[in-house]
Structure formats: structure tokens, C-alpha cells
Amino acid sequence: xxxxxxxxxxxxxxxxxxxxxxxxxxxxxxxxxxxxxxxxxxxxxxxxxxxxxxxxxxxxxxxxxxxxxxxxxxxxxxxxxxxxxxxxxxxxxxxxxxxxxxx
Numbered sequence: 001x002x003x004x005x006x007x008x009x010x011x012x013x014x015x016x017x018x019x020x021x022x023x024x025x026x027x028x029x030x031x032x033x034x035x036x037x038x039x040x041x042x043x044x045x046x047x048x049x050x051x052x053x054x055x056x057x058x059x060x061x062x063x064x065x066x067x068x069x070x071x072x073x074x075x076x077x078x079x080x081x082x083x084x085x086x087x088x089x090x091x092x093x094x095x096x097x098x099x100x101x102x103x
Contacts, residue, residue, distance in 0.1 A: 032056040032083050034063050039075040053088055056081055060089050073097035 029049040036042040050056050060081050067077065073095050081089040 030083050032059070032081055032088075034060065035080045035082070036067070037078040037080065039072075039077060040070070053083070056083065057089060060091060064091055064093065068093075071095050 029051055031047040031049050033044040033047040035044050048056075048059060050059060060079060064079060071077070071093065074097065075093075075095050077093040079089075079091040079093075080087050081091075
């Protein structure tokens, strides 16, 4: 059975394949930043591309676990997680010594 192949069509093993516009590219993931304010500030200039707010929350908790070993009594740390110019998460760590400390 003969038929006319429409323009902008490529044939492969006899089956017509449309060679039209490309399918939409993957949507860009939002970029999240992890800024630390307080005793030892850190400004995250690069950020991370993550699939959504839930992933950013998991990354924030991981970040806090990474910095907990550097905490000293009397320090205050504030982790701010902005996306699209506005903060979506804020975690504060305040430490203090209670009573007399032995060394």
C-alpha cells in the first residue's frame, strides 16, 4: 500500500516518524540557598537545584547535622533557606551552658 509521506516526516523501517517541534525540555528545578547567620556566617552563593521544598527541607536538616560538631556553648546559628528571593525555611540553633562546666 503506497501513501504519501507528509513534509517534516522521517521514515524509519517504513514507519513515519514526525520530525516536528521538540517535546518541551524538562522544567528547571528551583534553586535553593543555604545561608548561615550568627557566630560564623556563611553566604551560599551557588545554591542547589532541588526538585521541591520537601527536598530543600531534607537538605537543610542534613546541613544542620553537618555543622552541629562546630557548635560551642553560647553560640547562635540561624540557617535560612530562600527560594525565588524569599525564605521558605528558617532553623535557629541557640546553645548555652547551664551550671558549672567541668573540664
